[in-house]
Amino acid sequence: MGYRFWSNAYAVLNGLHELSDDSRLAATCQLSLVRVQVDWLSRLKKNPFDLCIAPLYIRNDVDMVRQAAERDISAVAYAAQELRADAGFALSMAKNNGHALRYFSSELRRNRAIVLAAVENAGSALRYADEALQADEDIVLAAVRTDAKALMHASQELVKDGDFAKRVVANNRLAAEYVQSLVLNSRSRELRRRQEEDDKQRYERDIEDAKIFVDSAFRLYQRGVIFLDARSNEEFDRSRISGALPFSEQTSMLRHVIMQKGMSVASASDPVMQCLLKSPEQTVVVYSDSGSDDISLGYISRCVRVAQELRRACRLEPSLGSSHRVRRLVGGLNQWKRAGLPTDGEQRPLINNSILLEGGIHACLGMDLAGDM
DSSP states (O other), rough: OHHHHHHHHHHHHHHHSOOOOHHHHHHHHHHHHHHHHHHHHHHHOOOOOGGGGOOOHHTTTTHHHHHHHHHHHHGGSSOOHHHHHHHHHHHHHHHHHHGGGGGTTTTTOOOOOHHHHHHHHHHHGGEEEEEEEOOOOOHHHHHHHOGGGGGGGGGGHHTTTTTHHHHHHHHHHHHHHHHHHHHHHHHHHHHHHHHHHHHHHHHHHHHHTTTTOOOHHHHHTTTOOEEEOSOOOOHHHEEETTOOEEOOTTHHHHHHHHHHHHHHHHTTTTTHHHHOOOOOOOOOEEOSSOOOOOOTTSOOOOHHHHHHHHHHHHOOOOOGOOOEEEEEEETTTHHHHTTTTOOOOOOOETTTEHHHHHHHHHHHHHTTTTTOO
């Protein structure tokens, strides 16, 4: 009975066509199908996650999926896609366990009746609802009646509504704590957003305000102002503006020390800081190789970072003078060299202690214009 048996058995299992009139064969196939179903029911009782390896017709069987979901609702994720998109199935599952909403199609998570059934069963299922329904007053109130914490998943705009907040508390007094917490968090987020925006604008203003070009910097140089080299000690030793002081990137540590231990500790063993404190009205010019603030290549010049940190340190410690005293040299040491101004050591332009190949590979990479790292 080989070929004929399996051909007709396939028809029974998949419903593709009717069996022949051979009643004995039909009974045998039917019995085989029942045995398969019984085996899978038993298997899913023991391990609901076996649903993920079950044949499609098992994963599309409502009873099989229910059996698995009774043990663990997350097994619904392995139900056939067709079944998870079925509104009738979704509604019945949501009534039994609201968290099943998580595994339904996005369209069903926009279905008001299904979402309402889910949150009435488990308020926290509101987190899986479509955003529009998270802003639906009736849906949110139904969720809060079941679980006060569900308010955490409601639309922030809705929660900030004073009249709605009163209705929430009237439905569940335990929600009062969450209403207050959400309102405070909302205000805190708004304050942080404003602070971040202010910091960003200040940073941009600082970058622009701190600029000084070679001709102006040289006039200050002739008057004996302080020049600080933001590069490494090795780069400083190889080439530098005559009379400049090495400062590297120690300003990050400087600001921390000022905040933790005070200015006296920060300047005790640092000759550069002592120099800055000695003449708090004097301009300070910070430079590096190229002094660019172009971040299009993913980084900015070291002198920009150092100048910013030094300006912040000035704001923390008034004895350092005004933050506006700190300037950064546009074009950096390389532009200074191109102008033929006083330089000690290597006279050729450098990038990260390597000779800058004018018009060569460095130019192709934009390194003669972009900020040095």
